[in-house]
Amino acid sequence: MTDWFAWLGTGLPLRVDRVHDAGRGSDxxxxxxxxxxxxxxxxxxxxxxxxxxxxxxxxxxxxxxxxGMEISQEIxxxxxxxxxxxxxxxxxxxxxxxxxxxxxxGTEKQQTTSEMxxxxxxxxxxxxxxxxxxxxIRTYVADLGVAPGVTPATTxxxxxxxxxxxxxxxxxxxxxWKDDRLxxxxxxxxxxxxxxxxxxxxxxxxxxxxxxxxxxxxxxYHYWKRDLTDAEAAMPYAVACDVCASYLSVTQSLPLPVGPxxxxxxxxxxxxxxxxxxxxxxxxxxxxxLPHPATFHGLAPTGPGWYATPTxxxxxxxxxxDPSTITDAYISRLTLPALKEWTVRLREAYKRLxxxxxxxxxxxxxxxxxxxxxxxQIKDGDSDAHDALVLVGLxxxxxxxxxxxxxxxxLHLDDEAWLAKVVANWAYRPEIRFxxxxxxxxxxxxxxxxxxxxxxxxxxxxxxxxxxxAVKEPSPLELLTPPENGKPVLGVLxxxxxxxQFKHESTIPMAALQAAMGNDEHPSRLTxxxxxxxxxxxxxxxxxxxxxxxxEESL
Numbered sequence: 311m312t313d314w315f316a317w318l319g320t321g322l323p324l325r326v327d328r329v330h331d332a333g334r335g336s337d338x339x340x341x342x343x344x345x346x347x348x349x350x351x352x353x354x355x356x357x358x359x360x361x362x363x364x365x366x367x368x369x370x371x372x373x374x375x376x377x378g379m380e381i382s383q384e385i386x387x388x389x390x391x392x393x394x395x396x397x398x399x400x401x402x403x404x405x406x407x408x409x410x411x412x413x414x415x416g417t418e419k420q421q422t423t424s425e426m427x428x429x430x431x432x433x434x435x436x437x438x439x440x441x442x443x444x445x446x447i448r449t450y451v452a453d454l455g456v457a458p459g460v461t462p463a464t465t466x467x468x469x470x471x472x473x474x475x476x477x478x479x480x481x482x483x484x485x486x487w488k489d490d491r492l493x494x495x496x497x498x499x500x501x502x503x504x505x506x507x508x509x510x511x512x513x514x515x516x517x518x519x520x521x522x523x524x525x526x527x528x529x530x531y532h533y534w535k536r537d538l539t540d541a542e543a544a545m546p547y548a549v550a551c552d553v554c555a556s557y558l559s560v561t562q563s564l565p566l567p568v569g570p571x572x573x574x575x576x577x578x579x580x581x582x583x584x585x586x587x588x589x590x591x592x593x594x595x596x597x598x599x600l601p602h603p604a605t606f607h608g609l610a611p612t613g614p615g616w617y618a619t620p621t622x623x624x625x626x627x628x629x630x631x632d633p634s635t636i637t638d639a640y641i642s643r644l645t646l647p648a649l650k651e652w653t654v655r656l657r658e659a660y661k662r663l664x665x666x667x668x669x670x671x672x673x674x675x676x677x678x679x680x681x682x683x684x685x686x687q688i689k690d691g692d693s694d695a696h697d698a699l700v701l702v703g704l705x706x707x708x709x710x711x712x713x714x715x716x717x718x719x720x721l722h723l724d725d726e727a728w729l730a731k732v733v734a735n736w737a738y739r740p741e742i743r744f745x746x747x748x749x750x751x752x753x754x755x756x757x758x759x760x761x762x763x764x765x766x767x768x769x770x771x772x773x774x775x776x777x778x779x780a781v782k783e784p785s786p787l788e789l790l791t792p793p794e795n796g797k798p799v800l801g802v803l804x805x806x807x808x809x810x811q812f813k814h815e816s817t818i819p820m821a822a823l824q825a826a827m828g829n830d831e832h833p834s835r836l837t838x839x840x841x842x843x844x845x846x847x848x849x850x851x852x853x854x855x856x857x858x859x860x861x862e863e864s865l
Contacts, residue, residue, distance in 0.1 A: 311350045311373040319377045319393050321401045329455035332475040332493060336468075337390070339406045339447055339457060341431075343440035347411060356387065356415040379403075386420035387412040388427060406457075410440040423460045429704065430458065434688075434696050446697050453659035453701070454708075462704060466652075466712025467737050473651035476736060495568055495646050497736040501729065502570040504640045506586055506616040507741040509717045511725075512733065526586055526616040527606060528744040530556075530751055533832045534601040534608030535771040538824070542770055542780035547844055548823050549786045550815040550837045551803065553754055553775035555660060555706070557713050559810030560749040562653040565619070566742050567642030574641050579633035581623045584745060585641035589622055590614035594629050599768040603629070603755045608772065616640075618741070620749040624756070640741075649746075656709050657809060663705070666698040669807040675787055678805050682813055683842060716743035750775075753810065761803040764791040773834035776815060784817040784844045817844040 318324075324338030347354055357363040367385050374381050374391060378399025382390040392404035413428040414421055430450070431443035451457055456472045459465035476496040477489045492498070507526045508514040518525050553559070567584030577587065591604050591611050601608025604621050617625075625631040661671065667685040669678065688695040717740040720732045732738055754775065762768040767789050769777040781788055791802040798804075804811045818836045826833055841847055 311352075311369070312376045314350055315374050315377040315379055315391070316399075318391055318405055319379050319400045319403055321403055324403075324405045326451055326455075326457050329472050330475050332478045332489075333472055334475075334489075336457060336472075337404045337406050339408055339444075341440040341444045341447070342407065342409045342411075344411045346440070347409070352409075354411060356409075356412040356420075384420075386416045387414070387424040408440075408443065410438050410443055413438055426458055426461060426465075426704065429700065432700075434690075442693075442697075445693070446701060449697060449701060450704075453662065453705070454655050458704075461711065462707035463711030463715040463718075466708045466715060469655060469708070470649070470652045470712070473655060474648065495644065495648070497568055497648070497739065498570065499734060499736045501733045501738075503733065503738075503740065504571045504573070504586070506640065507571070507744055509719070509733075509738075509740040511719050511728065512740075513729075524613075524615050526618065526741070526744050528618050528621065528748040528751075529606035530747055530774045531601055531608055531754075531772040532606050533773050533834065535827070535832055536599065538770055538780065538827075539599075543820070543824065545780040545782055546820055547781050547784050548770075548778050548818045548820060548833065549781050549784070549789070550818065550834070551777050551779065551786050551789070551812040552815040553777075554807055554811050554813055555657070555709070555809035556750045556754065556775045557746055558653055558657050558660070558709055559808075560620075560753050561649040561709075561746060562657070563647050564649065564746065564749050565645045566648045566745055567644075568646050568648050569642040569644035571640035571642055571741060574639045575637075577636055577639035577641060579622070579626070579636055581619065581626075582645060583641050584619055584645040584741075585639055586616045586618060586741065586744070587622045587636050588614055588638040589617050589625070589631065589636055591617075591625055591631065594625060594631055596629060597759060597762065597768075599770075600755065600758055600762065601772055603752060603759075606751070618744045618748040620745060620752050624752045628756075628759075648742075652712075656705060660702060660705050661808065663698040663702040664807045666694055667702075671806065671808055673806065675790060675805045678807070679785070679787075679814055679842075682807070713743055713746055716740060716746075757801060757803055757810075760799075760801045761789065761791060764799060764802055765789065771833045773832060776834050776837055777812075778818075778823075778833055778837075780820065784842070786812070786814050814842050816840045817842050819844050 324340065326336045326338060328335045344354065357366050370381050370385060378397040379391055379393045388406060388408050390404065391407055393399060393402055395402040408427055410431050413424045413431055427443065428438065430446045431438045433439050433442055447457060454469055456465065456468045459468045476492055478491055478493040479487055479489045480491050482488055503512055503514055505514045505518050515525055565582060565584055571585055592613060596602055602610050603624060604617060605611055626633055668681045669685055673681060686699065688699065715737060718732050718738060720728050723731060758769055758777065767779055769779050771778040779789055786805060789803055791799045793799065816837050818840050822836060823833050826836055839847055
């Protein structure tokens with residue numbers, strides 16, 4: 311073990327290089343296998359008693375000290391090894407050690423913090439393998455530019471800091487270099503919340519609710535449905551179509567309120583300004599067969615409310631809302647497409663992995679449907695495809711969890727600690743999440759509306775990014791808009807793997823759907839009970855995308 315610490319401390323290139331000139335590199339990782347544990351004289355399982363844990367800590371500390379190195383305070387499945395500047399034994403260095411056989415063991419906190427590493431380490435047979443873990447981490451870093459963090463949500467913030475650093479390097483008066491000065495356009499730290507957009511747990515929100523005042527409620531559609539038309543009820547099937555990477559379809563160019571929101575009692579509408587606007591959409595006439603574009607429940611609002619810029623802009627442009635009726639607003643002085651580089655990294659990684667699985671841009675609808683139906687049928691020994699399937703699921707979790715992280719409730723902290731540690735951090739910005747969710751919901755509504763105008767097909771139920779349509783055949787092909795003048799029609803429902811395009815989630819027999827609706831159940835609950843041919847699924851045969859879609863509901 312002494313030799314191993316000496317090897318770690320020789321200044322090996324165990325680093326993740328910075329991806330922006332103003333950024334920093336980060337620690338590399340070393341993955342220990344079961345065989346390595348035997349060679350090093352370490353236990354095969356993480357000690358479960360205080361006595362054994364103390365002995366292990368002493369053994370590691372003594373061996374590290376022999377090379378002038380230290381280890382992190384707590385020893386678990388993942389721990390740090392480092393040497394301070396000026397310590398004997400070699401140059402300043404730091405690395406993360408992942409003990410693969412220990413993943414998922416230890417305290418509840420250690421199990422939680424090692425969960426993502428365990429997913430990366432697990433082979434198709436379910437075993438934890440260090441070589442598999444190391445290979446996937448290398449791919450992860452090459453794709454995103456950052457190593458996996460503790461959770462997908464925290465990794466999202468690490469990625470944003472890596473591609474768009476908040477601080478910049480500068481020379482102090484004494485000539486020393488520092489990096490504690492905010493770059494232009496950086497998200498500020500501190501509690502910058504405003505009452506209508508402070509998050510459910512914030513005291514500002516509680517105050518508004520106590521006074522029965524409105525808060526911003528920009529969310530994805532939640533369990534909207536309407537009665538079937540006679541023509542729809544006569545159809546034999548319903549198809550569920552799910553939007554691929556809905557958030558990534560809007561975040562690249564979306565203007566976001568980077569600066570704190572400031573109250574304006576006499577606002578002038580400007581679609582280029584991020585913010586919240588007090589609008590009354592109650593008298594606006596909307597499409598009767600579609601959910602209301604401005605509300606998460608899809609029903610008409612019963613009074614004025616706070617809406618993010620993307621929603622207000624859509625209601626003005628497409629439904630004739632008069633912006634001169636806006637009486638109040640909270641507006642940011644600085645509005646920027648702050649997630650541009652973040653989106654590019656995730657989109658390219660997402661598309662590259664799906665290409666390995668046979669799903670690429672530009673496939674015709676029939677080819678795409680066949681490829682999607684077959685993309686999980688991976689041959690034994692095809693490590694590239696197995697890795698791609700695991701990684702694409704984690705990348706999805708990064709962008710989904712990252713959007714939710716803007717309004718982190720951190721229930722494991724008491725209120726005082728939460729306000730000091732979470733809300734005061736630059737990454738707590740509920741209004742940014744409201745803008746992203748509103749933009750994604752509006753983009754989906756725009757696709758539905760244009761598809762309805764071109765084909766007469768309207769969804770009768772929506773939940774999150776899943777849209778249900780009545781069809782003659784167990785396929786979504788009849789929902790597609792035919793080309794016009796030899797060119798594809800833009801802005802309508804399209805089948806494909808790209809962000810904003812749709813995949814065929816399942817086909818539901820109309821009789822089963824009507825029975826559920828007759829019991830006042832939302833039909834989307836049947837989505838994961840049937841395959842794409844309309845056959846009932848056993849519990850073990852369910853689409854594994856279901857877990858990803860259900861996990862998104864926690865955001």
